[in-house]
Amino acid sequence: xxxxxWFGWFRADIIAEYAVLFWRGLQMTILxxxxxxxxxxxxGLGVGMAxxxxxxHAPARQLCRFALRWPATVYVSFFRGTPLFxxxxxxxxxxxPLFINPADGLLISGETARNLKQNYGAFLSGVLALTxxxxxxISEIFRAGIQSIDRGQVEASRxxxxxxxxTMFHVVLPQAFRRMLPPLGNNAISLLKDSSLISAIGLAELxxxxxxxxxxxxxxxxxxxxxxxxxxxxxLGLAYVVKNLEARYGRGDTR
Amino acid sequence: xxEVIRVEGLTKQFGTLAVLRGIDCSIRAxxxxxxxxxxxxxxxxxxxxxxxxxxxSGGQVLVGGVSVHDPKTDVDxxxxxIGMVFQRFNxxxxxxxxxxxxxxxxxxxxxxxxxxxxxxxxxxVKVGLLDKIDAYPNQLxxxxxxxxxxxxxxxMQPRIMLFDEPTSALDPEMVGEVLAVMQALAEEGMTxxxxxxxxxxxxxxxxxxxxxxxxxVVEEGTPADLFDRPQEERTRRFLSKVL
Numbered sequence: 001x002x003x004x005x006w007f008g009w010f011r012a013d014i015i016a017e018y019a020v021l022f023w024r025g026l027q028m029t030i031l032x033x034x035x036x037x038x039x040x041x042x043x044g045l046g047v048g049m050a051x052x053x054x055x056x057h058a059p060a061r062q063l064c065r066f067a068l069r070w071p072a073t074v075y076v077s078f079f080r081g082t083p084l085f086x087x088x089x090x091x092x093x094x095x096x097p098l099f100i101n102p103a104d105g106l107l108i109s110g111e112t113a114r115n116l117k118q119n120y121g122a123f124l125s126g127v128l129a130l131t132x133x134x135x136x137x138i139s140e141i142f143r144a145g146i147q148s149i150d151r152g153q154v155e156a157s158r159x160x161x162x163x164x165x166x167t168m169f170h171v172v173l174p175q176a177f178r179r180m181l182p183p184l185g186n187n188a189i190s191l192l193k194d195s196s197l198i199s200a201i202g203l204a205e206l207x208x209x210x211x212x213x214x215x216x217x218x219x220x221x222x223x224x225x226x227x228x229x230x231x232x233x234x235x236l237g238l239a240y241v242v243k244n245l246e247a248r249y250g251r252g253d254t255r
Numbered sequence: 256x257x258e259v260i261r262v263e264g265l266t267k268q269f270g271t272l273a274v275l276r277g278i279d280c281s282i283r284a285x286x287x288x289x290x291x292x293x294x295x296x297x298x299x300x301x302x303x304x305x306x307x308x309x310x311x312s313g314g315q316v317l318v319g320g321v322s323v324h325d326p327k328t329d330v331d332x333x334x335x336x337i338g339m340v341f342q343r344f345n346x347x348x349x350x351x352x353x354x355x356x357x358x359x360x361x362x363x364x365x366x367x368x369x370x371x372x373x374x375x376x377x378x379x380v381k382v383g384l385l386d387k388i389d390a391y392p393n394q395l396x397x398x399x400x401x402x403x404x405x406x407x408x409x410x411m412q413p414r415i416m417l418f419d420e421p422t423s424a425l426d427p428e429m430v431g432e433v434l435a436v437m438q439a440l441a442e443e444g445m446t447x448x449x450x451x452x453x454x455x456x457x458x459x460x461x462x463x464x465x466x467x468x469x470x471x472v473v474e475e476g477t478p479a480d481l482f483d484r485p486q487e488e489r490t491r492r493f494l495s496k497v498l
Contacts, residue, residue: 056310056326057326150345152341152343152345153345153347155308155339155341155345156339156341156345156346156347156404157347157359158308158331158334159306159308159334159337159338159339159408160334160335160338160358160359160363160407160408160411161331161332161333161334161335161336161359161363161411162331162358162359162362162363163331166362166363170358170362171347171358174349175347175348175349178349
């Protein structure tokens with residue numbers, strides 16, 4: 001392909017040549033981010049509630065403490081207290097082979113395991129690590145959001161005969177969600193950027209595409225500047241979505 | 256004499272602080288009981304024990320013969336029969352007036368939205384706020400919010416209404432509109448327990464007044480007896496400060 005120089009130094013032809021690779025990488029980055037946002041939010045909700053679980057009478061009281069609050073606290077502490085990069089490596093090279101292994105996988109073994117590991121190994125590990133990591137951070141957002149709702153709201157709802165789950169679903173969470181949107185948005189943006197770390201275990205997402213191109217041409221400005229711009233556009237888009245959600249769910253809010 | 260609430264030896268301890276130190280009382284159907292006393296006397300805690308918002312440390316509360324604090328009691332079913340109005344209104348800020356009122360009847364009672372809507376309509380007429388049906392709570396004055404809160408509690412068609420200092424957070428000019436709604440309710444025969452600092456209301460509307468101090472019922476009687484002929488020195492001292 002003929003060299004195309006922009007501004008006298010930017011080899012646009014390299015990007016054009018690898019357009020498909022960047023395009024697939026972009027799709028993978030978006031896919032991983034979306035899956036992890038959804039799963040991380042669900043996990044974060046569950047863990048956040050577990051960290052707040054309390055009951056009045058035995059044995060539910062002890063159950064809440066030892067079976068819910070403690071494990072949830074340890075989980076959050078671990079995933080917030082260790083580097084995401086290390087978590088990805090640990091899950092990909094140590095945890096996943098334990099469960100999915102042709103020889104003696106605890107979950108899946110044999111030929112299925114071989115295929116799964118070969119074709120989707122990095123994807124599964126990456127999504128799992130990022131989900132677990134995001135879940136820990138999001139659970140703290142949920143916990144803070146739920147705790148920020150005035151006790152009187154719960155009391156009013158319970159006094160009307162609404163059960164605890166109904167109170168959560170209809171009264172507390174909708175209000176907490178409004179306050180949680182800005183930190184959740186920040187978290188989604190972090191998640192999008194952190195997904196680049198999964199390239200280390202060979203998942204063909206944006207950062208991996210850039211590395212491939214850089215290796216092929218020994219040129220670094222073009223691929224890394226290109227994906228930088230792509231990440232930037234994506235994070236701007238996310239920020240825009242969050243802003244709109246905030247406006248939509250802001251009704252009735254006094255602050 | 257149709258007893259709906261019976262309190263026996265009720266005690267409540269917050270850490271080392273004894274807030275209630277053995278309260279006994281009995282409330283009949285259609286009776287309006289006002290609970291007065293200095294702040295920190297335990298009167299709000301007493302009220303919150305009646306629907307189990309507060310645990311009891313000892314003794315028991317029976318509502319319609321059912322023990323409120325028994326772990327086996329279906330406390331949600333019990334509370335759906337006991338309306339409560341709070342000092343700080345506690346309307347749901349993310350829901351309109353209509354949604355505030357219809358939420359529990361549709362979710363707990365299983366009313367259709369049309370049924371719940373028509374009930375809300377009736378109640379808003381009763382508290383004089385039909386024009387605010389689609390407003391959000393933060394668009395209402397304190398007095399209006401409290402009247403909506405009363406309508407919200409009434410929408411469950413409770414047998415008993417508890418009021419926890421319902422006018423204490425209101426500007427003085429809004430107290431009257433809330434008390435008027437409560438008085439109308441009393442005249443319809445609702446069983447009411449009202450923790451209040453409004454001595455005028457207690458005197459005019461109550462069938463019986465309880466004076467609580469330091470976690471005990473110091474004195475009780477008809478408004479005329481308690482306000483005009485208090486027997487206890489502590490009651491006299493309290494009344495001399497507030498009347």
